[in-house]
Every structure is written in C-alpha cells, then in structure tokens.
Amino acid sequence: MRAFEYVVADSAASARALAQEVDGARFYAGGTTLVDLMKGDVERPPRVVDISRLPLTAVELRDGVLRIGALARNSDVANHPLVKRHFPALSEALLSGASGQIRNAATIGGNLLQRTRCPYFRETRWRCNKREPGSGCDALDGFNRTHAVLGTSDACIATYPGDLAVALSALSAAIVIAGEGGERNVSLDEFYYLPGDSPQIETALAPGELITGVELLADPMHERSHYLKVRDRASYEFALVSVACAVELDGQRIVTARLSLGGIATVPWPAYEATRVLKGAVADEATFRRAAEAALAGAVPRRHNAFKIELAQRAIVRALRTVCGGAR
Amino acid sequence: MRSTGSSPAPPPAPIPLTLRLNGREAAFAVEPEVTLLDLLRERAGLTGTKKGCDRGQCGACTVLVNGRRMLSCLALAVAHAGDEITTIEGLAQNGALHAVQAAFVEHDAFQCGFCTSGQILSAVAVIAEGRARTEDEIREAMSGNVCRCGAYANIVAAVRALAGAR
Numbered sequence: 001m002r003a004f005e006y007v008v009a010d011s012a013a014s015a016r017a018l019a020q021e022v023d024g025a026r027f028y029a030g031g032t033t034l035v036d037l038m039k040g041d042v043e044r045p046p047r048v049v050d051i052s053r054l055p056l057t058a059v060e061l062r063d064g065v066l067r068i069g070a071l072a073r074n075s076d077v078a079n080h081p082l083v084k085r086h087f088p089a090l091s092e093a094l095l096s097g098a099s100g101q102i103r104n105a106a107t108i109g110g111n112l113l114q115r116t117r118c119p120y121f122r123e124t125r126w127r128c129n130k131r132e133p134g135s136g137c138d139a140l141d142g143f144n145r146t147h148a149v150l151g152t153s154d155a156c157i158a159t160y161p162g163d164l165a166v167a168l169s170a171l172s173a174a175i176v177i178a179g180e181g182g183e184r185n186v187s188l189d190e191f192y193y194l195p196g197d198s199p200q201i202e203t204a205l206a207p208g209e210l211i212t213g214v215e216l217l218a219d220p221m222h223e224r225s226h227y228l229k230v231r232d233r234a235s236y237e238f239a240l241v242s243v244a245c246a247v248e249l250d251g252q253r254i255v256t257a258r259l260s261l262g263g264i265a266t267v268p269w270p271a272y273e274a275t276r277v278l279k280g281a282v283a284d285e286a287t288f289r290r291a292a293e294a295a296l297a298g299a300v301p302r303r304h305n306a307f308k309i310e311l312a313q314r315a316i317v318r319a320l321r322t323v324c325g326g327a328r
Numbered sequence: 329m330r331s332t333g334s335s336p337a338p339p340p341a342p343i344p345l346t347l348r349l350n351g352r353e354a355a356f357a358v359e360p361e362v363t364l365l366d367l368l369r370e371r372a373g374l375t376g377t378k379k380g381c382d383r384g385q386c387g388a389c390t391v392l393v394n395g396r397r398m399l400s401c402l403a404l405a406v407a408h409a410g411d412e413i414t415t416i417e418g419l420a421q422n423g424a425l426h427a428v429q430a431a432f433v434e435h436d437a438f439q440c441g442f443c444t445s446g447q448i449l450s451a452v453a454v455i456a457e458g459r460a461r462t463e464d465e466i467r468e469a470m471s472g473n474v475c476r477c478g479a480y481a482n483i484v485a486a487v488r489a490l491a492g493a494r
Contacts, residue, residue: 006343006360006406028407035363035402036384048360050407075396099472101387101450104396105403235471 001038005047012178012210015051020208022047027210029071030105032098033114041124042115042131056109056212059083064218067176070109070211074164075100077108086218089225089244093167096229099236109211111164112175112191113203117238118147118158129155130199145304146240150265152300156199159263160192161238166262167227168214169270170244176213179206185215192267199266221248221256226323230263230315239263241312243319247278254278254287254324261295264312271295274316283324285317292316343406349374350418358405365389365400368415376416376445380474387473390446391415397453399472416445419452427490428452435486439477447473451487460491 005022009015019025026034026045029052037043056069059080066086068077077083078094098106120126120139127136139147139157147157165188174185191204205211216222225246231237242262248255257278261269274295281287292313299309342357349372356371365382368374368391380388382401389400392414419426425433428451438444447470454460454469466487467480475483 001361003359003361006404028404030402031404031407032384032399032402035404038361039383048404050404052407099387100454100469101390101397101399101472102384102402104393105398235468 001035002041002044004038004045006050007047008050009054012051012054012056012212015049015054016178016208016210018047018049019210023207025049025208027051027110029107029110030073032102032106033110037115037122040122042122051210052107061086061218066216066218068108068214068216070176070213071107073104074098074106074108074111075103078103085223087167087171087216087222087225089167089170089222089227089246090164090216092227093163093229093242093244096227096239096242097163108164108214111162112168112211112214113205114162115202116158117161119143121158130158130195130202133198133200140302143304144302146238147302147305148264148266149299149301149305149308150261150269150296151194151267153195153197153199153266155197156195156266157302158195158199158266160265160267160269161263162268163227163229163239163242163262165192165268166242166260167225167244168216169260169268170246170258171216171222171225172258174215175211176215177205177209178212179209183212188268189270195266221246221258224249224323226319228315228319228322230311241308241315243312243315245316245319245323247283247320247323249283249324252283254281254283259291259295259316259320261312261316264299264308271316273297278320283320285321288317288320288324289313291320345406345409347408347410348412350414351412356405360404360406362405363401364391364393364403364405364408364413367405368400368413374415374417378442378445380442380446385474386443386446387450388443388446390449390473392449392453395453395456397450414449416448419448426452428455428486431486431490432483435482435489436479437482437486438475438479443473443475443477447475447483451483451490454487455491460487463488466491 025047028050056071058069121128126138148159168188173188175191229242245259247257259271259274274291277291346355378388380386384402391400460466
C-alpha cells in the first residue's frame with residue numbers, strides 16, 4: 001500500500017472540510033472496499049479521512065420514515081427488528097452480501113459506494129476507462145461472463161456489484177447527502193450514473209460530499225418485498241443476477257409494484273418496463289413472464305454473458321411468485 | 329508496496345496508538361498504512377493470526393474487535409484506537425483451551441492448520457450470536473472462512489456440537 005496522510009474527523013462538517021482540502025481524499029468507514037483497492041493500487045488517496053467514529057449509526061422510525069445512519073453496520077441493519085418487519089427485502093439483500101466478518105465492518109454508506117468487481121478495473125495492467133479515463137476497455141472483447149447487459153456503453157460494461165442498493169431501488173429509498181448548504185435527499189435511482197462516455201463518474205456525489213444516511217418510507221407495500229440473489233456458489237459471492245421487488249396486492253390483482261435488478265447492469269437497475277406490465281395485472285405466471293421479458297427487452301449481451309438474460313428472466317418470475325404469495 | 333524515489337513529500341510520521349490486545353493495554357507507533365493484521369503479526373508478535381490472501385477473501389485473519397468478528401487485513405490499525413482486540417492467543421484462559429478450541433481438537437476440525445485461527449475466532453462469534461441453529465445456518469455463517477484442506481465437515485461438526493444445533 002502507498003503511504004498516505006491519515007486524519008480523523010470529529011463531525012460530518014469537519015469530515016467534509018478535511019476531504020475538500022486535498023484532491024482525491026477518501027473517507028474511511030469500515031475499510032472493506034477502500035483498503036482492498038488501495039492494496040491493489042486502484043485507489044491511491046493522498047489523504048484518508050477517518051469518519052468511523054461519527055455518530056451516524058442510528059436506525060430510527062419517525063413519522064412513517066425509517067432513517068438509517070450511513071455508519072450503521074450492514075449486520076446491525078440486516079438484523080434490526082424495524083428493518084426485518086417493514087423492509088424484508090433490505091434485510092435479505094444485506095444478509096446475502098459478503099461474509100459475516102465483512103458485514104460486521106461494512107457500513108451502509110460505504111456499501112453504496114463499493115466499486116465494481118470488473119477484473120479489468122481491479123487489475124492495473126489492463127486498460128480501463130473507469131480507472132484511467134480514455135485508456136480504453138479490455139472487458140469489451142475480453143472475458144466478460146460477469147459483465148453487464150443493461151445500461152452499458154462503448155466505454156464501459158462493468159457491473160454494479162452491490163445487493164443493498166438494488167433492494168433500496170425497489171423500496172424507493174433516498175440517499176441523504178451532506179454538502180454545501182446542508183443536507184439534501186437524492187432518490188436511489190438518480191444517485192447512480194450510467195457510464196456513458198465518462199464511466200469514472202459513478203454517482204451524484206460531488207467532491208467532499210458525504211452520505212449521512214438513507215431514508216425509506218414505511219409503506220405497507222414494502223412489507224411485501226423480497227430479494228433473490230443468483231450466483232455461482234451458495235454463499236460469499238457476488239450476484240450473477242439479483243432481483244428486488246415490492247408489490248401491493250388487492251386479492252389476485254397487482255395494484256402497484258417496483259422491481260429492480262442487480263448483477264446484470266452498470267447501475268442498480270430499476271426495471272420500469274416491468275413495473276408498467278405488473279401494474280393493474282393479475283398476479284399469475286403469464287403476467288410474471290411478460291414482466292420478465294419487458295425487463296430484459298433492451299439487453300445487449302457480449303461474448304460470454306448472454307446467459308444472464310434468460311437467468312434474469314427466470315429469477316424475476318421466481319421472485320414475483322415468492323412475493324405474490326407463492327402461487328404456482 | 330511503498331513507492332520510492334518519486335514521492336514528493338516524506339512519509340507521514342508514525343501515529344501513537346493504544347488499544348487493548350487480549351485484555352491488556354498495548355501501545356504502538358504506526359504508519360497509517362499498517363493494517364490491523366500487520367500490527368498484530370509484525371509489531372505485537374502475535375503470529376497466530378494468519379495472513380492468507382491479505383485481500384479480504386479467505387478469512388484467515390479473522391479477529392474479534394469489541395467482541396465482533398472482522399477481517400484484520402482490511403482494517404487500518406490507526407482506526408482502532410481504544411478498541412478491544414481478541415486474537416487466537418487470547419482465547420485460552422489459565423492454560424485451559426477455550427471450548428471452541430477444544431471442540432476443534434475433539435472433532436479433528438483441521439488438517440494443515442493455516443485457516444484454523446480464523447475458523448475458531450469466527451466460530452466463537454457465530455456461536456455467541458446464536459445463529460448456528462442448524463447445519464445449513466452454520467455453513468452459511470462460516471462461509472467467510474475458506475479451508476483449502478477441505479476440513480469443512482469436521483469444522484461444522486465442531487461448531488454444531490457447541491451450538492447444540494440440529
């Protein structure tokens with residue numbers, strides 16, 4: 001690991017000030033992503049601002065809104081009674097990610113900012129437009145079995161790797177950001193940027209801005225939510241495909257639904273086409289299949305990842321079957 | 329690896345750091361880039377904690393931080409001032425093995441032993457968390473600890489015996 005300067009923040013405001021003083025400064029919370037990427041020389045921050053002791057760990061339900069502090073640990077949030085009761089998909093997503101040790105260290109804010117697992121990004125001898133803008137992309141014609149088929153560009157096909165953000169997308173969550181002039185809320189779906197021709201810009205965060213929390217509406221629809229993760233091994237692995245969904249049912253009819261995909265797109269992918277199909281339709285296999293086909297209609301496969309399209313469609317049907325009550 | 333020659337500024341001075349190691353206060357002066365794992369092995373002489381992948385993938389470096397299992401290879405030592413760190417060296421009391429250590433011996437839950445410190449620390453936490461009620465739960469909860477010898481069946485048996493799992 002390269003040498004760097006280490007400073008400790010004693011408030012969110014001081015964290016932002018300390019980060020703004022030095023170009024390329026990074027916040028340190030759980031360390032699980034940052035330290036790994038620093039060892040690989042992918043991240044080279046001249047200054048690391050330790051925010052791990054800031055009082056941003058609370059999980060509170062107030063006036064129908066659940067607020068999760070950015071420094072709450074993944075394992076604590078996953079097992080929190082309010083989360084399990086009101087947002088089962090969120091708990092399931094968190095518990096499906098990484099390992100027990102990593103979930104104990106990883107934080108909600110840090111998890112949202114985890115970087116792609118694209119091997120061409122994480123190994124500095126390859127060309128990568130995300131790591132070195134303008135250098136090219138060796139994944140396009142490389143070994144791209146794990147790469148994205150939705151939201152890609154000629155500059156980048158790297159998959160967004162997380163589980164948490166996919167669940168938060170289906171649960172219509174907002175990210176709370178501290179910046180110039182105080183806090184603002186950005187919806188999860190607007191927080192992540194498609195790669196386009198600037199894949200190095202991944203989120204709406206400006207330099208020195210800090211995620212302080214996540215907010216979710218305690219809507220009855222969110223209690224009927226589910227996260228399904230499909231991967232190469234049963235545990236401690238990133239998603240090939242994942243599905244987060246939340247539905248409001250009136251008898252056998254779907255009043256409204258939200259469906260988001262992971263492991264298959266460059267950002268946590270809100271499947272708006274699928275939710276349009278689901279809205280007002282009867283909750284049966286035919287509807288689920290139509291929604292699944294609509295969700296993947298715009299998919300652009302590369303040499304090794306076309307299998308993800310059918311895998312995702314099947315996962316969508318299975319997730320909807322589960323969340324709608326297991327009718328076969 | 330540390331960059332040489334081209335660095336514009338001299339490396340920052342070591343930072344004083346005090347934490348509790350296996351019940352005793354311990355003081356160090358460490359550079360910011362020293363991980364908790366390297367602090368334990370290289371500065372504190374506690375080589376029971378193993379460096380496997382050093383990238384958060386194998387679990388060999390698992391320790392307890394304030395009673396919770398974490399990977400010491402992905403933690404900066406300086407970020408753990410004041411924390412209570414428990415390593416494999418801190419489990420036995422008055423010369424008697426910890427119950428999990430004894431169960432690993434009893435069930436022959438290792439072959440080469442390289443992953444064993446991490447497996448045992450992880451198992452201590454899993455049992456304490458009460459999330460080892462079935463064999464499937466144990467396998468899921470222990471999935472962050474990789475064993476290249478493939479001693480998994482006996483590791484699960486050792487945890488199951490202590491957790492009273494079905």
